[in-house]
Amino acid sequence: MSISVSAPTAASDKAPSQFAWLARRFIRNRAALFGLVIVGLFVILAVFAPLIAPFDPIKTNWSMIRKAPSALHWFGTDELGRDVLSRVIYGARASLMAGVVSVLIAFTIGVPIGIVSGYIGGIFDTVVMRIIDAFLAIPFLIMAIALAAFLGPSLTNAMIAIGISSAPIFARLARGQTLVIKVEEYIEAAYSLGVRPMTILVKYIFVNAFPPLLVQSTLAIATAIIAEAALAFLGLGQQPPDASWGSMLNAGRSSLSLAPWMSIYPGIAIFLTVLGFNLLGDGLHDALDPKD
Amino acid sequence: MFGFLVQRVLAAIPTLFIISLIVFSLQQLLPGDPALVIGGGEASPEMLAQIREQYGFNDPFLVQYWHWITNVMQGDFGVSFRTREEIGPMLAAKIPVTLTLATAAMLVSLVIGIPAGILAAIWRGRGWDHAVTVAALSGISIPNFWLGIMMILLFAVHLGWLPASGYVSFFDDPIQSIRTLIMPAIVLGAGLAAAMMRHTRSAMLTVMRQDYVRTARAKGVAEKTVILKHAFLNAQIPIITLATLQFGTLLAGAVLTEQVFSIPGVGKMVVDAVFNREYQAVQAVTLLSGAAFVLMSLLADVLYFVANPKLRTKTL
Numbered sequence: 060m061s062i063s064v065s066a067p068t069a070a071s072d073k074a075p076s077q078f079a080w081l082a083r084r085f086i087r088n089r090a091a092l093f094g095l096v097i098v099g100l101f102v103i104l105a106v107f108a109p110l111i112a113p114f115d116p117i118k119t120n121w122s123m124i125r126k127a128p129s130a131l132h133w134f135g136t137d138e139l140g141r142d143v144l145s146r147v148i149y150g151a152r153a154s155l156m157a158g159v160v161s162v163l164i165a166f167t168i169g170v171p172i173g174i175v176s177g178y179i180g181g182i183f184d185t186v187v188m189r190i191i192d193a194f195l196a197i198p199f200l201i202m203a204i205a206l207a208a209f210l211g212p213s214l215t216n217a218m219i220a221i222g223i224s225s226a227p228i229f230a231r232l233a234r235g236q237t238l239v240i241k242v243e244e245y246i247e248a249a250y251s252l253g254v255r256p257m258t259i260l261v262k263y264i265f266v267n268a269f270p271p272l273l274v275q276s277t278l279a280i281a282t283a284i285i286a287e288a289a290l291a292f293l294g295l296g297q298q299p300p301d302a303s304w305g306s307m308l309n310a311g312r313s314s315l316s317l318a319p320w321m322s323i324y325p326g327i328a329i330f331l332t333v334l335g336f337n338l339l340g341d342g343l344h345d346a347l348d349p350k351d
Numbered sequence: 352m353f354g355f356l357v358q359r360v361l362a363a364i365p366t367l368f369i370i371s372l373i374v375f376s377l378q379q380l381l382p383g384d385p386a387l388v389i390g391g392g393e394a395s396p397e398m399l400a401q402i403r404e405q406y407g408f409n410d411p412f413l414v415q416y417w418h419w420i421t422n423v424m425q426g427d428f429g430v431s432f433r434t435r436e437e438i439g440p441m442l443a444a445k446i447p448v449t450l451t452l453a454t455a456a457m458l459v460s461l462v463i464g465i466p467a468g469i470l471a472a473i474w475r476g477r478g479w480d481h482a483v484t485v486a487a488l489s490g491i492s493i494p495n496f497w498l499g500i501m502m503i504l505l506f507a508v509h510l511g512w513l514p515a516s517g518y519v520s521f522f523d524d525p526i527q528s529i530r531t532l533i534m535p536a537i538v539l540g541a542g543l544a545a546a547m548m549r550h551t552r553s554a555m556l557t558v559m560r561q562d563y564v565r566t567a568r569a570k571g572v573a574e575k576t577v578i579l580k581h582a583f584l585n586a587q588i589p590i591i592t593l594a595t596l597q598f599g600t601l602l603a604g605a606v607l608t609e610q611v612f613s614i615p616g617v618g619k620m621v622v623d624a625v626f627n628r629e630y631q632a633v634q635a636v637t638l639l640s641g642a643a644f645v646l647m648s649l650l651a652d653v654l655y656f657v658a659n660p661k662l663r664t665k666t667l
Binding site: 189198292293 | 626
């Protein structure tokens with residue numbers, strides 16, 4: 060009896076075949092695979108930056124200021140003679156970390172609020188959703204800038220700011236999923252069997268709401284990477300001399316006519332990483348979409 | 352219609368109230384003594400006392416909020432510490448600049464996004480459709496401030512066709528105004544144009560599968576009329592939603608675009624305020640952008656009425 064109740068969540072005996080089926084659907088999507096390759100490459104760059112980067116990213120060299128790309132410095136050098144390629148490689152660390160950590164923050168704040176609100180319903184849900192709507196009304200980047208401004212400029216605070224600003228989207232999505240799932244028969248069956256509400260919330264509702272939340276997380280990483288770059292560009296993210304794509308773009312702006320390479324390569328890196336996560340998110344969405 | 356509008360306006364009031372509470376709560380995030388954070392390490396004890404007095408830091412939270420919101424409702428957002436100028440009039444002078452930029456960007460996104468999306472739906476699966484899909488995905492993925500820098504590099508530095516930065520009011524010099532606005536409008540509108548392409552394509556594909564479109568074709572109605580009159584008019588709702596609700600995103604994007612092109616709008620003001628520790632100005636801009644979103648949601652509802660006759664007959 061309990062087997063039929065727990066079937067939607069504890070499909071552990073079927074999990075490998077389901078996963079294989081999903082993986083097959085995902086791999087067949089060439090765009091998604093391309094996204095995965097891009098993201099994978101940037102993850103490798105970030106993790107193995109000390110081994111891959113040809114130069115120290117913060118070591119200045121006054122004899123090599125604003126040198127054009129060459130065999131020695133593939134992406135040229137910046138206004139302090141630092142190797143742009145090495146800084147782009149190290150910059151992947153700040154961007155990917157900001158993307159992942161801020162989405163984790165958003166997920167951790169937003170999803171429990173959304174699930175509990177949707178589950179309890181009634182006045183509580185109405186009040187919570189009004190607050191969420193108010194948060195969503197403030198444009199994401201302006202909220203992130205305001206939060207980063209009040210918290211103080213640093214990569215950690217930028218991640219917190221982006222995380223808090225993204226949390227309402229997760230709350231909305233989780234609440235929507237909960238409203239759909241909580242009226243399913245297996246939830247009713249679990250009630251009848253005396254399963255504790257906390258178990259229902261975590262093992263039944265959260266587990267079944269997870270696929271769309273995973274898709275949203277992937278797409279939110281892309282948004283968070285752009286937001287981190289934007290905050291760093293404005294001087295509210297990673298502080299010098301540490302490498303960050305956004306702050307590199309800001310530094311390059313003042314030398315645009317003299318050293319355009321300072322602006323070109325960090326921008327390409329942001330674009331490719333964001334594109335990778337967007338393709339990955341779209342691919343996951345298609346693979347997990349039961350209607351397809 | 353009037354009753355519906357009143358109902359929507361009343362429903363917006365609690366949202367605005369919560370937005371104001373969120374925005375005001377931001378100053379609680381200031382680490383340590385907020386007066387010291389605002390005044391800086393070099394501030395004298397008298398200056399710190401003045402800051403505490405001006406911000407009401409000695410009062411309980413709700414009293415502080417009440418003072419702040421009653422002032423804000425009278426257009427008083429406080430005084431700049433640095434320039435001693437009132438923030439309200441400063442903001443009022445900058446809003447038209449940002450609105451001009453955001454409106455131009457919206458035009459760019461509509462002019463590019465809607466026709467491209469319609470054509471992609473008509474030629475589904477063909478070369479144009481693939482090109483639109485790639486362009487839309489690229490448009491969403493490209494950071495607009497980088498796009499701005501690249502456009503300056505190409506069109507201002509290398510080709511010399513357009514000015515690299517600045518803003519000229521349309522009423523002072525229309526030609527120069529348009530020249531200075533072209534690049535920022537494209538940069539700010541690119542992301543929305545990409546989203547518009549995707550939404551228009553998707554909405555058109557849904558509508559074109561409907562029976563009434565098939566019937567129109569079966570009756571021998573010209574294909575152009577089927578597409579523009581029968582299909583597009585019915586695909587408007589998601590496009591209106593996107594156009595109106597994304598206006599807030601445009602305002603946020605304007606912060607970066609104005610920074611890149613040195614446009615003296617609200618976005619540049621908020622960035623300058625951040626670095627000058629003018630937290631009241633940051634709060635003012637955040638509050639106004641939230642209020643603008645609520646206003647645009649109301650506008651979306653009104654436009655639904657105009658676009659969808661079914662809604663009009665239901666409520667009349």
